[in-house]
Amino acid sequence: MLIAFGLVVGVVAAAWAVVFAAATKAKSVRGMLLSVLLAVVPIVYFLLPGNLAPQPGEVSRSAGWITTPADGVVFAVVILIVAVAGYLIASKTGLTRSLRQKLDGSSSGQGTVH
Numbered sequence: 474m475l476i477a478f479g480l481v482v483g484v485v486a487a488a489w490a491v492v493f494a495a496a497t498k499a500k501s502v503r504g505m506l507l508s509v510l511l512a513v514v515p516i517v518y519f520l521l522p523g524n525l526a527p528q529p530g531e532v533s534r535s536a537g538w539i540t541t542p543a544d545g546v547v548f549a550v551v552i553l554i555v556a557v558a559g560y561l562i563a564s565k566t567g568l569t570r571s572l573r574q575k576l577d578g579s580s581s582g583q584g585t586v587h
Contacts, residue, residue, distance in 0.1 A: 475538040483555025491563040495572035504576040
């Protein structure tokens with residue numbers, strides 16, 4: 474169950490990173506506002522008390538999935554590997570570029586005549 478939860482958290486982290494990367498590269502006001510929002514919300518979330526914003530490690534510990542320091546390391550490594558792999562896959566497939574273009578309000582450029 475620990476690995477499955479790590480996979481879920483890693484996918485969420487990858488999705489955040491892809492959208493954040495697209496928003497920071499966008500030239501529109503929407504992109505700028507989204508990048509600021511995506512930078513500020515995690516900071517605010519982790520500053521909130523644990524009962525309002527449980528952190529993934531705390532959820533795993535309270536569920537009994539993390540019982541030793543090695544379990545915590547495995548959990549962190551799974552999150553990092555999944556997040557990095559997800560971001561790299563999204564970048565290689567052009568998802569980041571597509572999101573940036575949507576934020577800028579431009580089309581993908583396919584089928585248009587200049």
